[in-house]
Amino acid sequence: MHPFVNIATKAARKAGSVIVRHIDQLDQIEIQAKGRNDFVSSVDKLAEEEIIYTIKTAYPDHAILGEESGQSGDNEVQWIIDPLDGTTNYLHGFPHFCVSIAIKQDNMLEHGVIYDPLRNELFIATRGRGARLNDVRIRVSKARSMQQSLIGTGFPYRQDKDVETYLACMKEVMDSCHGIRRAGSAALDLAYVACGRLDGFWEADLQPWDTAAGCLLIKEAGGMVSDFNGEDKFLDSGNIIAANPKVFIQLTKILRKNLKN
Ligand code: 2AM
Numbered sequence: 001m002h003p004f005v006n007i008a009t010k011a012a013r014k015a016g017s018v019i020v021r022h023i024d025q026l027d028q029i030e031i032q033a034k035g036r037n038d039f040v041s042s043v044d045k046l047a048e049e050e051i052i053y054t055i056k057t058a059y060p061d062h063a064i065l066g067e068e069s070g071q072s073g074d075n076e077v078q079w080i081i082d083p084l085d086g087t088t089n090y091l092h093g094f095p096h097f098c099v100s101i102a103i104k105q106d107n108m109l110e111h112g113v114i115y116d117p118l119r120n121e122l123f124i125a126t127r128g129r130g131a132r133l134n135d136v137r138i139r140v141s142k143a144r145s146m147q148q149s150l151i152g153t154g155f156p157y158r159q160d161k162d163v164e165t166y167l168a169c170m171k172e173v174m175d176s177c178h179g180i181r182r183a184g185s186a187a188l189d190l191a192y193v194a195c196g197r198l199d200g201f202w203e204a205d206l207q208p209w210d211t212a213a214g215c216l217l218i219k220e221a222g223g224m225v226s227d228f229n230g231e232d233k234f235l236d237s238g239n240i241i242a243a244n245p246k247v248f249i250q251l252t253k254i255l256r257k258n259l260k261n
């Protein structure tokens with residue numbers, strides 16, 4: 001295992017312990033609103049501090065982009081951190097959330113780690129080296145068509161969101177596939193595409209820390225990822241379509257048809 005992945009794994013497990021330790025005291029957790037429907041809790045902050053401490057102890061000079069603490073440092077290596085993806089789920093006791101850590105080197109996504117502390121599931125990927133779940137190699141699903149597919153998504157949350165366009169996309173996807181799931185943690189949903197539990201996923205306006213690790217996992221598991229224009233700029237736009245190669249073509253077709261409306 002690459003030394004960076006070792007540290008990322010250690011950091012993700014420590015953050016996971018912080019998250020699980022506080023789960024039976026949800027009523028005592030301090031919550032602040034960052035924006036409409038966008039909450040941060042003291043647990044998000046504690047978990048991010050734990051991750052950054054672990055990284056900085058090993059690599060004091062590396063740069064960090066954290067959901068809670070923002071950008072710091074100037075280095076060819078940048079750690080992209082979501083200490084608790086699925087905060088709304090967590091605050092409601094809905095058991096679907098994770099820690100996500102990605103590492104960029106010279107502007108390339110090199111490593112990704114996603115950890116689900118409740119199920120003790122650790123997803124890791126390194127560019128060119130494949131993706132693993134708890135040390136076992138994973139592949140995207142073998143579904144050959146939308147009709148056989150379970151598709152994940154996230155609802156639009158921005159105030160200026162275009163709900164009509166989203167609903168048009170959802171309607172057509174719903175009519176074409178086996179089922180849709182909206183589970184509330186984009187990072188974990190992407191990890192589920194990587195290991196074949198979902199056949200595809202789409203969502204708009206995500207942040208780099210929601211998607212960086214999950215997208216690398218999917219690519220390393222043989223899947224495809226793009227933005228809504230069919231390009232590779234999903235980290236900039238936050239618009240993501242991801243799936244196994246067969247479903248990707250069909251899902252992209254449906255979404256792009258409706259997104260043009
Ligand atoms: P979060 O839990 O870390 O905020 C839900 O559709 C997905 O969107 C989650 O992964 C959630 O991550 C992410 N997301 C990003 N920005 C958000 C926002 N402003 N409000 C709600 N969810 C957001």
Ligand code: CA
Binds near residue numbers: 067082084086209210
């Ligand atoms: Ca997130």
